[in-house]
Each structure stands twice: as C-alpha cells, then as structure tokens.
Amino acid sequence: MAGKDYYSALGVSKTASQAEIKNAFRKLAHKHHPDKGGDANKFKEINEAYQILGNEQKRKQYDQFGSSAFSGGGGPGGFDFSGFQGGNFSGSGIDFEDLGDIFGGFGDMFGFSGRSSGRAQSKRGADMEAILNIDFLEAAFGATKEILIDKNIKCEKCNGNGAEPGTKIETCKTCGGRGKILKNQRTIFGAMQVEAICPDCQGEGQSYAHKCSKCSGTGIHKGQEKLKVKIPAGIDNGEAIRLSGRGNAGLKGSPSGDLILIIKIKPSDDFKRDSYDIYTKKSISIKQAILGDKIDIKTIHGDVVLKIPEGTQSGTTFKIKGKGIEKLRGSGLGDHFVEILVNIPKGLPRKDRKTLEELDI
Ligand SMILES: [Zn+2]
Ligand SMILES: [Zn+2]
Known part of the structure; x- marks a missing residue:
C-alpha cells in the first residue's frame, strides 16, 4: 500500500488543477470500466486515486504523508479503505448503486467518514453491555445468577419475520425474490443498466400484505429476557462475560448481537x-x-x-x-x-x- 502514486495513476502532474484531475478520471474511468470490458483492478486503482486527489483535503494529506496516510484505516487520517477494497469489486464487477452520484459526495461512498461502508448493512442485532453486581464470595467461588435484561427481543407475534400472522408471505413480484432490480441510470458514461435494491421489498426478496401490528414489521420489539448466567470462580472486578447471541435481537429474524456482562463486585466487610x-x-x-x-x-x-x-x-x-x-x-x-x-x-x-x-x- 505504501508509496502509491495516485498522480501517475490518473496521469496528471502534481500541480494539476481539480478540473484536470476530474477530467483525467472521467476519461480513464470510461476506458477501464469493468462493465465495458475494462480491467477491474485498474478501475479500482483509478477510483482510489480520484477519491484522494479529487478531494482537496485528502490530496493535501496525500502530498504530505503519501498513500500510507490512507491505508487500512490506521494512518493519520484514519481513513478506512476496507469497504472500498471489499466485495464491491469482486464477482461480477462494480455495483453502480454504490457509486451513486458518482461525482458528488464521492468520498463518503466508501466509508471515509468512518461509518460502515456500502449498503450491505447488517441486520444483526446490536451488542449490548450491562453491569452485573455480584457478592464478594460469589466472585470468589463462582455462582449462577438469574438476570433480567431489557433489550430488543424477537417479536413473538410474527416470530420475527415482520408479517402479520395469517397474511401471506410471497416472493416479491418486483424483483422475483432477488432483492435487486436492474434499472437504467444515466451516468457520465451514458445510460447504463445498474443494479439497485428492490424498492418494494428493500432487498429482502419477499413481500407481505400487512406488517405485523406488534412490531410494525421490524420483527423485534422492546422487551425483557430472563437469563441464567454462570459466573466462573475467581472472576474479578471489571472483568466481563460475553454471552454470544444474547444481545439485541436482529431485524426480521436476523441473528442477535452479544451480551457483555461487566462484573462489579460488592466490597466485603471482612475481606x-x-x-x-x-x-x-x-x-x-x-x-x-x-x-x-x-x-x-x-x-x-x-x-x-x-x-x-x-x-x-x-x-x-x-x-x-x-x-x-x-x-x-x-x-x-x-x-x-x-x-x-x-x-x-x-x-x-x-x-x-x-x-x-x-x-x-
Ligand atoms: Zn411482529
Ligand atoms: Zn423485491
């Protein structure tokens, strides 16, 4: 990753203006676009270069620190390329939905802002933390505790699928169950067929007539879960027990997050x-x-x-x-x-x- 030359990737000089950089990118992107038979790696390289050089601030950082400033989410800028280097470019090639408004807000498309990249948002439930107060001797000898946790739980009315019981769940007619549709999008390369998330089923590939009235179609609602937790002998203050899959329930039957119990030991009068x-x-x-x-x-x-x-x-x-x-x-x-x-x-x-x-x- 170190020492990438973004200027030569775009074939521009170090003193090139923003207009020149943009122009060079357009030409190269057009030439190397994978959907037009171009080389995906080359295309990726051009994109990467443009993300940096096409942004005055990032370009300054690059001029100062080199490309290592943008590697792996670490460098001085803390930028994360992982989304950029990941699945978007593998398989059938670039997914245009991700590029979105290709020349607007480009930097944000690939996780520059630090948020999770791309649209493949996980529906897995969120991890959660809770403090578990235990007695001095419970920590010393171990114990089994029953606890009640407030969290998002799977909707029992619809069993988490989000559909009102009795309503038919069917394959989405709009996308035929694929969750994606092809649509025509006008881009700088001309009109193109691009893949987009199905607007009717939001990518799930299923549709139903009525949303579950208890969870409004989310498959989860606020609730409580009673858990039996085994506390190992010797655990100390501040140590944690992770209960995998015992955190918040995921949307529409997706996996739950983890529950992390942080141990707080009540002081003893004697010891x-x-x-x-x-x-x-x-x-x-x-x-x-x-x-x-x-x-x-x-x-x-x-x-x-x-x-x-x-x-x-x-x-x-x-x-x-x-x-x-x-x-x-x-x-x-x-x-x-x-x-x-x-x-x-x-x-x-x-x-x-x-x-x-x-x-x-
Ligand atoms: Zn429900
Ligand atoms: Zn659909």
Missing part, C-alpha cells in the same frame, strides 16, 4: 482482595503478642488456626497459603495474608499497673 489473594487484619492482646498463642483466622474457606509466635510485633503479616481465591486462569488458589495488630490497653487497673511495673520489660 479485601488483590487479584487472587485475600487481605485481613486481626487484633491480638499484648499478652498474646509477648507470649505467643494460637488464634482463629476467618478466611473465605472458613476458620483457620494461626500460630502467633512469641514476641510478635504489631504490623507483622502472616501468609496462610492456599486460602485465597481460586485462579480463574490457570490452577491453584491465592493466599490469605493477615496483618496482626497488637492491642495496647488503656487505663489499666491499679493492680495490673503495679504488676507491670515490677516486670523487667
């Missing part, structure tokens, strides 16, 4: 989490800290006995291995870290104070 490890704090008495002890630590897997060695300092953290969260990817469990805080008593009774004073500590 803090960092990745697959759990963090807690535990207070012990000054006596336990000095003499050592065995104490119960609450973990997500239940109570665990922890040995406090004698002379434990406040702020010491102990690791309890394998008492954390099951790893979502890979195997094993995280650990539980407990920070020991030594409780220094205030306002000792006189008797204790005396005892303490007598100690050599």
Whole structure:
C-alpha cells in the first residue's frame, strides 16, 4: 500500500488543477470500466486515486504523508479503505448503486467518514453491555445468577419475520425474490443498466400484505429476557462475560448481537482482595503478642488456626497459603495474608499497673 502514486495513476502532474484531475478520471474511468470490458483492478486503482486527489483535503494529506496516510484505516487520517477494497469489486464487477452520484459526495461512498461502508448493512442485532453486581464470595467461588435484561427481543407475534400472522408471505413480484432490480441510470458514461435494491421489498426478496401490528414489521420489539448466567470462580472486578447471541435481537429474524456482562463486585466487610489473594487484619492482646498463642483466622474457606509466635510485633503479616481465591486462569488458589495488630490497653487497673511495673520489660 505504501508509496502509491495516485498522480501517475490518473496521469496528471502534481500541480494539476481539480478540473484536470476530474477530467483525467472521467476519461480513464470510461476506458477501464469493468462493465465495458475494462480491467477491474485498474478501475479500482483509478477510483482510489480520484477519491484522494479529487478531494482537496485528502490530496493535501496525500502530498504530505503519501498513500500510507490512507491505508487500512490506521494512518493519520484514519481513513478506512476496507469497504472500498471489499466485495464491491469482486464477482461480477462494480455495483453502480454504490457509486451513486458518482461525482458528488464521492468520498463518503466508501466509508471515509468512518461509518460502515456500502449498503450491505447488517441486520444483526446490536451488542449490548450491562453491569452485573455480584457478592464478594460469589466472585470468589463462582455462582449462577438469574438476570433480567431489557433489550430488543424477537417479536413473538410474527416470530420475527415482520408479517402479520395469517397474511401471506410471497416472493416479491418486483424483483422475483432477488432483492435487486436492474434499472437504467444515466451516468457520465451514458445510460447504463445498474443494479439497485428492490424498492418494494428493500432487498429482502419477499413481500407481505400487512406488517405485523406488534412490531410494525421490524420483527423485534422492546422487551425483557430472563437469563441464567454462570459466573466462573475467581472472576474479578471489571472483568466481563460475553454471552454470544444474547444481545439485541436482529431485524426480521436476523441473528442477535452479544451480551457483555461487566462484573462489579460488592466490597466485603471482612475481606479485601488483590487479584487472587485475600487481605485481613486481626487484633491480638499484648499478652498474646509477648507470649505467643494460637488464634482463629476467618478466611473465605472458613476458620483457620494461626500460630502467633512469641514476641510478635504489631504490623507483622502472616501468609496462610492456599486460602485465597481460586485462579480463574490457570490452577491453584491465592493466599490469605493477615496483618496482626497488637492491642495496647488503656487505663489499666491499679493492680495490673503495679504488676507491670515490677516486670523487667
Ligand atoms: Zn411482529
Ligand atoms: Zn423485491
């Protein structure tokens, strides 16, 4: 793609005026048009060159950055040629409906503006996102949740086909079921037979007398779906579960989009989490800290006995291995870290104070 010379493709000089460029394009397009026996690749090349040079702004960018500025949707201009390079030019050749007003708004015809290119608009339902709130322990151990999602659902009255039940669905008479018709169009090349979307069936190839009264012929309507979602153990905040085909229903029985559930974990009063490890704090008495002890630590897997060695300092953290969260990817469990805080008593009774004073500590 890099280094395409659009000027030589059109056979014009770098200082050519817009009128000269347009003129050159007309001549070449006429000569190389595939419907007139021309070379489709050559025609494509000419078109591509004209899209850039025929537009002052894009021409400037091209002069500055070269053709790489327009490649693959990436470059500085962010232009996307994918629509241009795609199906339009394969098969039987160029589809004139796509060229539309061939010399007006040309740049927009091939997805320059970033929208999806061409007229082959997908009727697939849109993907959708929803937040799924779960509890701390549900995230740690996994769960099955029942959720209710507001979305476009398939119309149950017409079963998604858009026709009022009882009305006959028949092959469109206008296009004979092809969804396309040939029509005469006057172009700069003279009158031509071009393919166009059938105006009666909008390309579906079918027609029916009455649109479904529930969905106005779209095959979908706003509704709710109840879903059971399996949440894997170990999932973390912000991670997502994609349920393919559970998003919005598509128009007229087309496939549904995906549903993406973004996990939000409610904080726990007892546990803090960092990745697959759990963090807690535990207070012990000054006596336990000095003499050592065995104490119960609450973990997500239940109570665990922890040995406090004698002379434990406040702020010491102990690791309890394998008492954390099951790893979502890979195997094993995280650990539980407990920070020991030594409780220094205030306002000792006189008797204790005396005892303490007598100690050599
Ligand atoms: Zn319906
Ligand atoms: Zn039709």
